[in-house]
Amino acid sequence: MNTPSQATPPLIIIGNGMVGHHLVEQLIERGATEHYRITVFGEERHRAYDRVHLSEYFAGRDAQSLALCDADFYAEHGIELRLAEEVTAIDRDASEVITERGRYPYARLVLATGSFPFVPPIPGHERDHCLVYRTLDDLDAIRTAAADATTGVVVGGGLLGLEAANALRGLDLDTAVVEFAPRLMPMQVDAEGGELLREKIEALGVQVLTDRATQHIEDGQASRHRMVFQDDKVLETDLIVFSAGIRPRDQLARDCALEIGERGGVVIDDRCLTSDPAILAVGEVALWQNSIFGLAAPGYQMAKAAADTLLGGELTFDGADMSTKLKLLGVDVGAIGDAHGSRSPGARTFRYLDELKQEYRKLVVSGDGRKLLGAMLVGNNDAYDTLMQYYSNGLELPEDPAALIVPSSEGAPTLGADALPDDATICSCHNVTKAAICESLDAGAMDLGAVKAETKASTGCGGCAALLKNVVDHELEARGVEVDTSICEHFAHTRQELFDIVRVEGIRTFGELIDKHGASHDHRLGCDICKPAVASILASCFNEPITDAAHIPLQDTNDTFMANMQKNGTYSVVPRVPGGEITPDKLMVLGQVAQEYGLYTKVTGGQRIDLFGARLEDLPDIWGELIAAGFETGHAYGKSLRTVKSCVGSTWCRYGVADSVGMAIRLEHRYKGLRSPHKLKFAVSGCTRECAEAQSKDIGVIATEHGWNLYVCGNGGMRPRHAELFATDLDDAQLIAIIDRLLMFYVRTADRLQRTSVWRENLEGGLDYLKAVVLEDSLGINEELEAQMQTVIDNYECEWAGAINDPEKLKRFRSFVNDARPDPDIIVTEERGQLRPA
Amino acid sequence: MTTATAAAPTMTPTWQTLCTRADLVAHSGVAAWIETAEGTAQVALFYLPGHATELYAVDHRDPFSGANVIARGIVGDARGEPVVASPLYKQHFRLDDGQCLEDDAIRLRTWPARLEGDEVQILT
Numbered sequence: 001m002n003t004p005s006q007a008t009p010p011l012i013i014i015g016n017g018m019v020g021h022h023l024v025e026q027l028i029e030r031g032a033t034e035h036y037r038i039t040v041f042g043e044e045r046h047r048a049y050d051r052v053h054l055s056e057y058f059a060g061r062d063a064q065s066l067a068l069c070d071a072d073f074y075a076e077h078g079i080e081l082r083l084a085e086e087v088t089a090i091d092r093d094a095s096e097v098i099t100e101r102g103r104y105p106y107a108r109l110v111l112a113t114g115s116f117p118f119v120p121p122i123p124g125h126e127r128d129h130c131l132v133y134r135t136l137d138d139l140d141a142i143r144t145a146a147a148d149a150t151t152g153v154v155v156g157g158g159l160l161g162l163e164a165a166n167a168l169r170g171l172d173l174d175t176a177v178v179e180f181a182p183r184l185m186p187m188q189v190d191a192e193g194g195e196l197l198r199e200k201i202e203a204l205g206v207q208v209l210t211d212r213a214t215q216h217i218e219d220g221q222a223s224r225h226r227m228v229f230q231d232d233k234v235l236e237t238d239l240i241v242f243s244a245g246i247r248p249r250d251q252l253a254r255d256c257a258l259e260i261g262e263r264g265g266v267v268i269d270d271r272c273l274t275s276d277p278a279i280l281a282v283g284e285v286a287l288w289q290n291s292i293f294g295l296a297a298p299g300y301q302m303a304k305a306a307a308d309t310l311l312g313g314e315l316t317f318d319g320a321d322m323s324t325k326l327k328l329l330g331v332d333v334g335a336i337g338d339a340h341g342s343r344s345p346g347a348r349t350f351r352y353l354d355e356l357k358q359e360y361r362k363l364v365v366s367g368d369g370r371k372l373l374g375a376m377l378v379g380n381n382d383a384y385d386t387l388m389q390y391y392s393n394g395l396e397l398p399e400d401p402a403a404l405i406v407p408s409s410e411g412a413p414t415l416g417a418d419a420l421p422d423d424a425t426i427c428s429c430h431n432v433t434k435a436a437i438c439e440s441l442d443a444g445a446m447d448l449g450a451v452k453a454e455t456k457a458s459t460g461c462g463g464c465a466a467l468l469k470n471v472v473d474h475e476l477e478a479r480g481v482e483v484d485t486s487i488c489e490h491f492a493h494t495r496q497e498l499f500d501i502v503r504v505e506g507i508r509t510f511g512e513l514i515d516k517h518g519a520s521h522d523h524r525l526g527c528d529i530c531k532p533a534v535a536s537i538l539a540s541c542f543n544e545p546i547t548d549a550a551h552i553p554l555q556d557t558n559d560t561f562m563a564n565m566q567k568n569g570t571y572s573v574v575p576r577v578p579g580g581e582i583t584p585d586k587l588m589v590l591g592q593v594a595q596e597y598g599l600y601t602k603v604t605g606g607q608r609i610d611l612f613g614a615r616l617e618d619l620p621d622i623w624g625e626l627i628a629a630g631f632e633t634g635h636a637y638g639k640s641l642r643t644v645k646s647c648v649g650s651t652w653c654r655y656g657v658a659d660s661v662g663m664a665i666r667l668e669h670r671y672k673g674l675r676s677p678h679k680l681k682f683a684v685s686g687c688t689r690e691c692a693e694a695q696s697k698d699i700g701v702i703a704t705e706h707g708w709n710l711y712v713c714g715n716g717g718m719r720p721r722h723a724e725l726f727a728t729d730l731d732d733a734q735l736i737a738i739i740d741r742l743l744m745f746y747v748r749t750a751d752r753l754q755r756t757s758v759w760r761e762n763l764e765g766g767l768d769y770l771k772a773v774v775l776e777d778s779l780g781i782n783e784e785l786e787a788q789m790q791t792v793i794d795n796y797e798c799e800w801a802g803a804i805n806d807p808e809k810l811k812r813f814r815s816f817v818n819d820a821r822p823d824p825d826i827i828v829t830e831e832r833g834q835l836r837p838a
Numbered sequence: 839m840t841t842a843t844a845a846a847p848t849m850t851p852t853w854q855t856l857c858t859r860a861d862l863v864a865h866s867g868v869a870a871w872i873e874t875a876e877g878t879a880q881v882a883l884f885y886l887p888g889h890a891t892e893l894y895a896v897d898h899r900d901p902f903s904g905a906n907v908i909a910r911g912i913v914g915d916a917r918g919e920p921v922v923a924s925p926l927y928k929q930h931f932r933l934d935d936g937q938c939l940e941d942d943a944i945r946l947r948t949w950p951a952r953l954e955g956d957e958v959q960i961l962t
Binding site: 489490522523525527528530531549552554555557560561568811815816817821825 | 856865903923
């Protein structure tokens with residue numbers, strides 16, 4: 001943490017939107033907190049959030065999950081974030097910004113005030129329930145207005161208009177889009193593409209009215225409003241959202257006489273400096289070479305240049321490509337470069353229209369047919385990545401450019417990674433070039449994961465994942481690195497392949513597997529990689545006790561002794577406490593056992609109690625007492641379900657809407673003992689306050705008034721990942737069926753020691769694919785997955801109960817086979833009233 | 839149960855009987871006390887039935903953690919040579935000579951071991 005002294009010059013940033021936040025991140029990364037005392041003003045009550053995914057607010061996401069950083073991110077870096085404090089003026093003579101609460105001096109000032117939605121001056125636009133779509137507060141207002149509405153209209157059929165239409169659909173309103181131009185998305189698509197887009201969007205139940213200029217809005221007869229168009233036709237609706245473009249929020253700059261463009265926007269140079277060199281501007285308020293950039297990516301590039309400028313660097317903003325790849329209301333739309341061909345005299349076009357599949361593709365190529373100048377895609381964006389590479393890197397087109405958009409039996413020719421020049425941008429979110437990827441490989445990154453961690457490539461929108469993998473594989477191969485997916489030297493198979501072999505051939509022991517499928521005839525012992533992996537696979541398939549003679553040599557020590565080895569060779573014991581609910585009697589038993597065996601006790605993050613320092617030879621006696629008191633093993637040692645954390649829920653909490661503890665206990669009992677590629681953590685929250693922190697778990701369940709919302713593939717720990725909303729408003733049976741399938745699909749297909757979060761990120765096709773498999777049964781395996789889960793559940797038995805009744809298994813818990821003496825090297829000392837390793 | 843205290847301290851190596859075959863765990867390890875010329879020691883015994891060498895005896899003490907845990911590691915082979923992986927920090931030790939594969943400077947003590955009928959014996 002930095003605590004710059006009062007002498008450090010103050011830097012003020014006005015605006016805490018996506019670009020303003022990115023600027024702060026850039027500044028932190030460059031160590032600017034050493035050189036500036038930074039204050040950020042945001043007029044909204046929320047800290048920076050993801051406006052790109054705003055429509056998900058109505059699909060269950062909240063301000064917290066849309067937030068771009070943790071609540072204490074700014075404070076941690078010594079940056080003051082003043083939310084809900086609007087800057088009302090800039091006094092350039094005094095170098096101060098003025099808010100309702102005071103005056104704040106600056107040495108440097110950055111305007112990141114963004115834009116506001118343009119509301120056409122139609123008479124009646126100021127009526128109640130005529131709203132805009134820009135901020136979370138706007139969305140709250142829309143939600144409130146929608147409460148007693150049945151119909152909604154969006155004025156504006158552009159990108160944001162269609163996003164807003166999606167939001168209205170999410171509120172169950174009969175939705176219509178009114179566009180002034182003759183087609184939807186006039187900036188991105190042409191007449192044919194627009195027609196196709198209209199068909200697809202109307203098929204979703206959204207009415208599309210183009211060529212309509214609203215003349216005025218008046219009281220409706222059946223609804224709140226009546227919109228009257230140029231031809232006196234009318235449309236009645238309860239709610240109107242204006243989304244007819246954006247305008248830069250340049251009022252502060254106008255008031256203090258900074259140079260403003262003719263049509264608005266604060267004029268900046270290549271280093272993001274305004275006409276006053278103490279003041280910079282970035283994002284949608286900034287006007288660079290007479291252009292406003294209304295997308296996040298160019299704003300980020302400006303932020304990067306501005307951060308560099310503030311630190312005396314030379315980095316410049318050189319404009320940005322406005323090519324976009326979108327999924328609006330589920331419909332793919334892509335526009336690259338000069339998609340209309342209007343800026344390129346002499347250009348020629350290729351067009352492909354399939355009215356059956358509803359796909360439209362268009363190429364704009366140079367007069368000689370050698371370079372791609374632009375492209376347009378509706379209905380299917382598969383060709384986008386390849387076309388973008390041709391466009392942005394000026395690659396020579398194939399002899400017949402049409403092959404790039406016409407379906408062929410061999411599939412479209414994909415662009416080989418070797419055809420890309422070094423300066424080819426692979427990841428546009430983080431501006432990672434092919435050269436940067438090669439550099440990270442040269443510096444020692446040996447696989448895709450390492451390259452992603454090193455360069456951040458493909459960690460933004462993820463759109464370049466396939467291309468990045470292609471480049472990395474190709475470059476590794478070029479460096480003589482064979483991309484070997486074998487699990488270890490004993491099997492030339494991936495974990496997934498081994499899983500399929502075991503399942504299909506019904507193989508039940510490691511010995512049989514290595515005899516039939518081992519990589520070598522001589523090396524048959526296996527190793528600490530493949531043995532636990534195969535043990536886990538066998539357990540996932542058949543769930544035989546891991547302590548059986550055939551399986552015991554495969555297990556890691558924690559599984560062998562069903563406890564967690566600590567650094568001095570003793571073990572910790574964690575009995576299952578389902579849902580974190582425990583009776584006073586059982587709680588006392590834990591205390592008594594800990595006292596009797598001198599165990600250090602600590603409450604875990606998963607709402608149970610960990611007893612540390614148990615000697616190997618004491619484990620059976622400890623478990624004898626625990627089992628007699630009704631406990632069973634907690635699998636804290638296994639790659640398996642750990643806990644289902646819960647809040648107290650509707651039973652006690654005045655906010656709870658469902659019995660979260662009851663559901664947590666039910667889930668914990670259902671999935672306990674499921675061996676999986678890595679540990680699994682669940683949580684169930686009884687309301688959207690989310691006290692159980694379900695959105696950081698592999699499986700997170702949150703109660704709503706309409707049922708359960710399921711979040712998946714989250715993670716805490718070293719690499720936190722927010723869980724993604726997977727399905728909403730589920731009843732108990734639906735929830736369990738979906739978790740059954742998802743978990744078993746993970747168990748089947750993940751790599752060893754791959755948590756659900758990384759598995760999900762590496763899944764080709766991403767969340768949509770996972771939803772298709774689990775919710776729509778696109779692979780036709782759901783019945784099988786559910787049946788397999790049922791087998792595991794039916795075969796569950798407490799491993800400890802099985803062990804303490806089996807003299808053969810108990811022999812394993814002797815510290816020494818020829819002496820009952822305890823290990824004298826285990827030495828403990830007392831600290832804060834408990835024993836710990838000396 | 840056999841104890842090792844009867845072994846006389848002597849310069850001549852002798853075969854001590856530690857336990858019986860039934861005390862061993864196939865394809866895994868158990869720990870035992872032994873008397874050596876330098877005093878008592880904890881030894882890890884690994885039993886690989888059907889393998890060219892069926893019985894190995896190496897130090898039970900893990901030099902990286904100082905804990906007596908080597909017998910609780912996973913046995914396997916690395917490029918054809920039998921090894922045990924430390925259960926704590928996962929370094930591999932060759933069972934033949936105790937050499938650590940990750941650190942040339944580290945080697946576990948080893949002792950010749952054999953099965954005489956059902957008796958597990960070690961040469962100290």
